Amino acid sequence: MNIKSLVDCEKSKWEKIQLPNTYKKIGIGLAVFSFVLLFINASTINNIEYREIIKYGILVGLLITSISKEKIEDELITKLRMQAYSFAFIVGVIYTLVLPFIDFFVDLIIKADEASIKDMGDWNVLWILLSVQVLYFEKLKRTHK
């Protein structure tokens, strides 16, 4: 396999994963709807099981938004998308490393006897990765308008 066919193969693999542009609105809709449900649940019945299902809805919505194609998916958009993934990865790692310590120091000030370094949940990490990617990608697109 020569380099060109290897590059084309990788490109087509990524394109296979991507969803059509129409899914972007579905993804945003699902994420926003899940957010609203999360607040409604928190302010009314506060059911833990419902909350977990709704949180999955937010992640699925953000994932669909993240992997949906733009109307014209050209090389500039692909580059911006990859930049946004890289940025989100770095922010995600920093967030995961720093937040437990911030939590710990806040706990230390408020309730010193209960303060401990807690582990970040999977949902928190995935949520920050996806939301930063989606938002940063939109910001990058605006700078190239």
Place this chain on the structure above:
Amino acid sequence: MKNRLKIERAILDITQEELAKIIGVSRQTINSIEKNRYVPSTELALKLSKVFDKTVNDFFELDDKDKK
């Protein structure tokens, strides 16, 4: 990297939108190239070369910073 894309486009009397359609990219990509915010791939540069009927060197040029 400096480019003469805007001038070449003016010679052909076509808009960013029209050039974008010819080479199969978005208008934003053409705009970004013209404003030196984005350096296109070799593939895209060759497509532009075909449209302008000139070599890539005729409308893309390394600036002093790139030459170092």
